[in-house]
Amino acid sequence: MPGAPILEVRDLRVEYATGGGAVRAVDGVDLDVHQGEFVGVVGESGCGKSTMLFAIARLLSPPAGITGGSVVFHGQNLVTMAEKELNVLRWRDLSVVMQSAMNALNPVASIGAQLRDAMEAHGKFTAAQVRERSAEVMSLVGIDPVHLKSYPHQLSGGMRQRAMIAMALLFTPDLVIMDEPTSALDVVAQRSLMLQIKELQRELGFAVVFVTHDMSLVSHFSDQLLVMYGGQVVEVGPTRTVFDTPAHPYSRGLLDAFPSIRGPRVELTGIPGSPPDLGAPPSGCRFQPRCPVAEDDCRVIAPALYQVGAAQSRCLLNDPRRAGAPAAEPDVEVGP
């Protein structure tokens, strides 16, 4: 990837304060996003994907709070930024598409009104300008601008998601954060939306951080793939590398959980057990209780991210010292 990353996340930590103690939902995540890049983030439900995204956009509200780390966007640390400055930057440079458009759109305001809202928060526009730009972005995502007058509940699921994306593209930001924008949709609709996002990205050149729990969905679209487990990044690398040669047993397990519609029919196993409770994560490697290849010291030693070819993996088995390979620095930064 050329140039410096537009987004640099370092050692990001987020906790939920609960009655039963702190739940560390994001635990030391590092992430780099370059101009125009498509970064896929996958992981099971509850592994902290949404929390991480909201932390990046500084959208967490109590009881969640960022307890450490930095989010540097265009050279500014969002974590320490004042709300006022943040508001200037939001949506112009960094926009968000949320998991469920039904909930993320204000149910009592028309789509047009919500677009206008966003525009008016970032400058003075005449009514005509607003109308024009709104119609423009709506057409961009393939919705008839007549729907600007519609209310969210009057649109189908797919249209709502598209409208959300249209809204995110109002100012042609540098980075769009997407939290499972397609998970409520049908395969067919999902497919067409994905293609559209990719197309828009090619056209407009923004970078995307795309969260999903469906690994196969991003397989064709993302440049970088980040696999999360239990609040941590367990594997990160170029998408194809991760798919072709998954280094972490969890990634392998995930891949093994997808039956194919074209390949030979083989028996798949999935991953037994269930994800860890982030309030009391298991000692050592977090995946260790479900890991088919776990060894004794996995229970004791918390692995770091180890470089494995073009990717990095958080598995002791990938520890170069263990494998006898030349020692790599643990906790290497993401990216080649």
Place this chain on the structure above:
Amino acid sequence: TPSHNSTTTNSTPDDINAPRKKGGTVTISNEQGQTWTCQFNPFNPANYLESVGFVYEPLVFVDLLNNQAETPMLASSYQWSADKKSIVFTIRDGVTWSDGQPFSADDVAFTFNLLKQYPAMDLYSLWTGAGLQSVTASGNKVTMNFSQAAQPYFFNFANQVGIIPKHIWSTGDAAAHPDTWTDTNPVGTGPFMVSPCSANNIQYVANPHYWQAGKPYIQKVEYPAYLDNGPANLDLANNKAQWGSQFIPGIKQFYLAKSANNHTWSPPVTNVAIFPNLDPSHAATSKLAVRQAIASAIDRSKVALIGEGGQQPAANQTGIVTPTFSKYYDASAVSSAGYAKPNTAKATQLMASAGYSKSNPLKLSIITITGYTDWAASLAVIKQELAPIGIDLTITPLAQQTFDDKLFNGDFDLAYYGEPGGPTPYYELRQILYSKNSAPIGKQASFNYERYLNPDVDKLFDQYAAADDATQVSLMKQIGAAMLRDVPIIPVTESVDWFQYNTTDIGGWPTEDNPYAQPSAFSVPDTGQVLTHLYSKSAQ
């Protein structure tokens, strides 16, 4: 033929009748529980108290508290026929209506004939009950003919009916339905005129055309609406109002102690009594011994003292209200009947004869009206007094409507109640004891709720109408004796005309020494008398 010429009856001290200068304002504090409707139709029983006496005047005023002393009002005199079936009024000259029109005998005849035409207006059933046959005017005379001796009704037709102006009531809305006409701007002969009336206050101003020269002295009367006793009493205590007409709890501390000029005088007028159910279907209360026992056991003065806070006097078993009607009262009969003092021993014995004792008590329930706090307190005392003689009394307070229903239909063992009266005990006792006022259990009785049916007593009442004064007194004593003998009801205390007054600026109030009229603001037409006597000290 006895005739009453009333010019001589007024024997009040001079200073009261001495001429006064005009001026000053009186404020009445008499809780009504509602704001004013500003209707002054004197035949509307819901609000005639605000017009009769103030605006409308009767033919003759009868002073109940002073041996029926009569004051000629719109009639300067009258003459009964010998059989008392006909009466001729001589109508006063020189009276004008408050709108300046002259008053005449025609107006009087018109008034009474209107009552015939609209029975709803005939509040005292003159045409239906009293046997009125015709009312005619000729010159300054008005003649009323009755089908029977009508002397007892004199109080009603001469004293209670306010005379209305023909020239107003024979035109327009008033003529179309005089019974429901609102009469918002009443024209009368009385001392005052309404000006103005609002929901919160009626203001009366002196009638410049008033026929009693120089009267009224007071130039303005304020009659504010009170929704509750509390503020009404407060205004009295603070002398914001001078004329009070309601029960004041703890009157000594709350009212009298506030100022040396605060006074109270509440003359007794009727009885508050225990009404036992005499119908045979009520085994216990229809038993004479039980009633006698109750009558003997109750310490009436204690009830009056504790229950009524001493503001109502004790009653006696004859039902003659004393001292108001002492003339009819036979004290010796009472003591010889053994009711002069409470007698627990005798009562216990009587109960024993009926088969009850302290260990085998008679369970009785007495109904009363919710919210009559003094009655409740009285009953509490009665309950305590009846316990030792073997009566276990349950007090059952009922909502007014429910109480009425049960009382009228005879659905009770004992009821605590009081009935209205009149210028002599005859009126109250006839209501209570006359058999035609009764009805079988389950039917509404008009007054005789205890269902006392005694032809002998009926006869006494029948004779009264045509009888002369002395006979009337004797008849009443005989009726008192029946009360002692049969104990049809058990009078406990005497209910009074509530009256409080302030003498800081206002003089001329009726007092015990000079009871020239019933003093309460809810006694009509007595209010007219009081209002023409009051004067402002500061204006003199």
Place this chain on the structure above:
Amino acid sequence: MTSLLVQPTAATPAPATTSRRGRGGALASLLRNRKATVGLAIFLVFCVLAAVPQLFTSVRDPNALSFVPSQQPSGAHWLGTTALGQDIWAQLVYGARQSLVIALVAGLCATVLSVLIGVSAAYLGGVADEALSMLTNVFLVIPTFPLIIVLATYAGKGTLLVVLIVLVVTGWSYGANQLRAQALSMRNRDFLESARVRGERRSYIIVFEVLPTMTSLILANFLGAALYSVLTAAGLQFLGLGDPNSISWGTMLYWSQSQQALQTGMPLWAIAPGACVALLGVSFALMNYAFDEISNPALRPVRRNRARRTHS
């Protein structure tokens, strides 16, 4: 007809049950809540007063006119005596029973009625639902207090029974509406569908599958109905529409008002019974609100957490 429905503000029962059971039963979590503990404590105190009033006063017949009237508070009469000569403290103590009985019995009956009507309406659906919700809505919209006054005035002497009936008749509709909405939202829950497919009878499903999941709402409703009953009954008695012979706080208020206690220098006579009504009401309200907090954790008081401080 559904837009009249007041949507229950409580969270859906599933998470509610979850969070409560999760930490050892409804009672335990109630006890952990400060508002609930205060409410419960007040309630228990009144329960004790109601159960054994004779432990707290030597007076046996608090309505008897046994003392010198209108005394100021003293050692002998802690709160003084009434203008009729009754010991105010004794009346207060003995009065707890009726207020409590009214609260509990009326609350319970009204709740049972709400459950019956609300849940059946939701579950039966169709015409039955239309009819029952119509009924509910009519009772909801009709101004109840005037109705109560009319009923209580005419229905005889305002005995306890009459007051109770009146309270139940007018008090059930709000809860029924809530429960119907809640049950309606559950009607097509998979576990009910599952019971139906299993072959369970309708009655079994309503009683054993639907109701247990609504316990928190039902309990909240009971507390609400109890609060309503306490206040309304006291109001009625205050207006003199109760049984003036009974010993209850509302009746005390009625007597004190009719004897002008405030104006005649006996404020305790009016204030003390009112305070008791208020306290009992407050105890129900506190428990109810605490219940809300327990079933909807979002409402609980938050302390600004450590996390937030790092970047604010």
Place this chain on the structure above:
Amino acid sequence: MTIPSQATQAGPPEGAAGQAPLLETRKLTKHFKVGGALSRRNLHAVDDADLTINRKEIVALVGESGSGKSTVARLLAGVYRPTAGEIRYQGRPLTAMRGRRQLLEYRGDVPMVFQDPFSSLNPAYRVSHGILRGLKLHRHDLNRAQRFEEALRVTEAVGLNPAAEILERYPYELSGGQRQRIGFAQALAYRPKLILADEPVSMLDVSIRIGLLNVMARLRAEEDVSFLYITHDIASARYVSDRLMVMYAGHVVESGPTEAVLADPKHPYTQLLLSAVPDPRAPLAVTAEAAKGEPPRVIDPGPGCRFRWRCPLAIDECATVTPLPRPLGPGRQAACHVATADPVPSARTTPVSTSDTKAGADAQPG
């Protein structure tokens, strides 16, 4: 662990010949009234669906959201009464079953597993509640202790260990996967012949899904249970099912042995569906725009193919004549005027090319 053994096997499994299929529907139709009490409009959720499920067979029913899959399952489970058509169970029409007894028996034979593991268990009860109630209703021969034994057995059979402890828990104490297994255990407790599984895994995480599919396969192999497996995930349908039925807007548009249909989809809708499935193991075949539009809500439809607005191959006839299922090869049927029995030559190499279409999304019937 049992590999889906019938993977290669086409057509009905053994013992089907001469004997009535386990369950069969004829022209099964369900319409719903929509739009308030006064409205006469009908939503055609399922129209004229013929389907057959044989003994020991897993039939997958796929289709987009709203195509009527759940309605079919509910019709079969007896939750809804069909508007028209017939359901025959072991040769006997369902309508012929009289009384609660017989119906209970049917319910015992054909239980249902629900989609949402989070709401399909009553939160107020321990998870054993549903299983024990089911046993009480359907297994009269068992006493209390035996019922508990049986509950333990089925719990273990779906791979939950230790069964005794898990049965004592409340639903919220279990993970989604565990709850869904309880759902299967409930169904299994009746000793059913056929389990109607309505999207039993779609709410679960991918890592857990496959485990449950394996449970289904094993139950078929070991307990001789047939399944109606409803899903919109064709890959998982392929993984477990013997036969595949594709629904679109209330119609069954294609059916046949799973492998055969996937290898050579006849109906354009099946083709579209297949092309949309992402497959990380295969390279992205197209960059072209996928079909626009969404399946119509079928309210009082006229005649004609309901896919015609989105169909790249639509001809005039499609707008006037409703295509009926036609046999197209062994055990295969498709309801399309255009489809032919010949294999689509390019189907394998460029499976999505056919969906490169400009079908008008706005022309849908409302």
Place this chain on the structure above:
Amino acid sequence: MNYVLRRLGFFVLTLWAALTLNFFIPKFMPGSPINALRDRTRGKVSPAALQQMLTAYGFKPHQNLFVQYLNYLGDMFSGHWGVSIGATLGTPVSTLIGQALPWTLGLVGIATVLAFVLGSLIGIVAAWRRGGKVDSILPSVFVVTSALPYFWVGLLLILMLSVWTNGFLPSDFNYDNTLQPSLSPGFIGSVLKHAILPAGTILITSIGGWILTMRNNMITTLAEDYVRMGRAKGLSNRRIMYGYAARNAMLPNLSGFAMSLGFVISGAILVEYVFNYPGLGYLLYNAVQNTDYPLMQALFMLFTAAVLIAVLLCDFATAWLDPRARAKG
């Protein structure tokens, strides 16, 4: 349209049901206006005359019940409410109501609306400043005030601000009796002064409920994705607070507000009784005490209609503010 029709249908049906109830309840209750009037005239007037009198005023209890019912329904809708047959015998019911209505509207109406508006605002702010000082004490305080009986608060206020302070504030009636109604500052001042205590009572007892429900709704709404979305869009706090969160949180409260009007009336009766305020509540109390059927029935209908109309308006307001409600129809 369908929606409007349905709502109107509900309106008519409920009104009809309430009116019918209203017609029959007094019919089957003991007591009669005649007896009440007898008590009022202290028995001086003969029952026969009273009977005649009431007949003259339109009280005809012996008519065929069904005819009465039809007449009654007709009269209720046509506004021919008849004349009072109770303590205010002969006064047209409409006059009585006309006299009392402005006072109740002015006092109870304004106090209630004020409580709703203020309560909602405080609730919104408290929820927005979640965890702040206000928010931490607020629920406890207002849970307590919302459970206090109206009349007791009234009595306390009277005691503290009137009795103990020697009538610092008037504790009864709507204005000083010595004044004539006019627009003079003296009169208006008197009206306001007389309104302070009763209005304060209503405010104190009813504001808590609004604060709490609004706070709870707001907290729930603030956790919604669209609020977070508003932040993501970089909207100002005010815009999010009022335009996004409060507006949505308000919706469920609207119908609650309409419903609460019913409770307002009950509160009004007690408050007006305690403060002897000559409003509708007091009128009703009197009507009941005096068996004044026409007045009772007209008031009852008025109350029901008022609540219904409020519900209807709130329904339409909700529909106007919430497009989803419109769709549900």
